[in-house]
Amino acid sequence: FTGKTSAHAFLKSVLQNGVGKHVKQLKRITLNFSEASPSSRHVRKFVENDLVEFARKHPSVVVYAMPEMEQRPSVCVEYLNGREEVASLEKLEPDEILQKLDTYSNRSGVEILKIVKDIHTDHPSIQGQWHLFTNNTHNI
Template sequence: MVKILELSKFSLNRFIVNNPSLPADYIRNAYYNGIGRHVCQLQRITFKFCKTSADSKGIRQFIETDLVDWSRANSGVVVYLKPRRHRSPVIVTEYLNGLRHWMGVRKFTPVELEWWLDFLRDRSGYELSQLMSPVNVMLPSVQGPWHPFLNRDTRLNVYQFPDAESGAYLYDKPTASQQLIQMSQQSNTSQ
């Protein structure tokens, strides 16, 4: 219950979509994402923390209790621990596309750290940005974007749905039931 209450403040903000402080950009794909399988884009994560500071208490608790389980669950991510004296705790993530993300985690609880680690693990590594367009192509089509009714007969515009004719599935081959009926009819006619 406590975990749910602590994570409720991290719900998605509806104002992030039209945030003027975010740069405008087109949607991008992580090109290193394998063929037929997902490749985690997070390559390396470094925890920098102070061994004595009260600001680093949450990250120290997370390291003592949950870090081993998290690193076992995410075996493709290299985890580094870097203690340093009298500095604020920081998480530095490095992604396959070469970008690095730096995040201050001063006075975070272990639950908040776990949430942010899952968020950082699932990111592509690109900076957050507003989308200029939901579709981006390098060579735009002269015909316009494809849609389901692109090369269909225009009579579909005046049909009253549901329609038995247009909703019927057209089989390429006869079904097993149709083949059995056909075989029985042939055997009856031959006798």
């Protein structure tokens, strides 16, 4: 993507989250890995040692561990807005997997896009934006 063709959006909040009780947007995590493959050994170690603690720390998130034969290690996360993301877990240590899952649990589920402007309103003023130097005279 170039600057003109890359995806971009205005700054916004997820359904006014934070106005009342904060609701984590992550709904479900599915860990896919092989029962015997060497590429899945770190994921198996994470599931055996760290997954229960992660699930206790995030009670609103449903966690599935799906061991299957000849499955590449990956994670599929689903958010409340219906968006899904899939990422590979190959060559990641258990602490890196935990860090990745923590990152997913703290995200809103909205696709990461380039922010067009810092300020956006659905009802723009005809008079324009006010700022500190609006009514000051300028001597150039």
